[in-house]
Amino acid sequence: MDWKQFIASLVGSLAWPAAFLIFLFVIRKYLGGLVARVIELHLPGGAKAVFVAQLERGQEVIEITKSERKNPTMAFDEMPKELSEKPEIKIYRPHYMILSAYDSVSDLLKQVRAAMDLSERMNLPSIMRALEEKRLVDSDMVRLFDSARAARNAALHASQSEISRVEAEEYVKQVSVLSTALRAALNEIKKK
Numbered sequence: 001m002d003w004k005q006f007i008a009s010l011v012g013s014l015a016w017p018a019a020f021l022i023f024l025f026v027i028r029k030y031l032g033g034l035v036a037r038v039i040e041l042h043l044p045g046g047a048k049a050v051f052v053a054q055l056e057r058g059q060e061v062i063e064i065t066k067s068e069r070k071n072p073t074m075a076f077d078e079m080p081k082e083l084s085e086k087p088e089i090k091i092y093r094p095h096y097m098i099l100s101a102y103d104s105v106s107d108l109l110k111q112v113r114a115a116m117d118l119s120e121r122m123n124l125p126s127i128m129r130a131l132e133e134k135r136l137v138d139s140d141m142v143r144l145f146d147s148a149r150a151a152r153n154a155a156l157h158a159s160q161s162e163i164s165r166v167e168a169e170e171y172v173k174q175v176s177v178l179s180t181a182l183r184a185a186l187n188e189i190k191k192k
């Protein structure tokens with residue numbers, strides 16, 4: 001074997017591994033999300049793990065908001081009357097509590113969309129971004145919304161027994177903080 005055949009053989013045997021490494025390099029930013037989705041959907045307790053992680057993220061946002069006193073009138077431990085009087089909340093079924101609490105945020109955002117005269121096609125995250133752009137809510141409330149939305153989605157994939165009543169109550173408290181901020185934004189829009 002002369003040196004030309006050796007190089008040709010070396011290039012031929014390294015072509016597929018090199019192509020595979022280049023492929024992995026190109027899609028590397030998507031692999032993290034893929035792994036997270038695989039864990040969430042296929043491993044036992046994956047949806048609960050995502051739910052708990054989002055609850056912790058929401059709690060961090062609330063702690064930041066409390067410490068910075070961005071909104072001193074905001075009640076962090078009170079549940080709004082419209083939430084506390086819902087039958088789904090009163091019976092303490094975790095999944096119903098979570099879905100009902102998120103529905104109240106969804107309803108508020110739809111009211112905001114109508115009050116701001118935004119397109120009916122605009123989804124809830126886009127409405128939150130529009131509120132942030134108009135400086136009616138701050139970035140912490142947008143992050144709290146994102147966390148609440150991700151936690152609600154994880155709860156939908158979790159089995160009935162995976163999410164405890166205490167976790168659902170924490171979720172409702174976080175959503176009530178968000179609801180208070182959204183109500184204040186809606187009142188501000190109506191004033192204008």
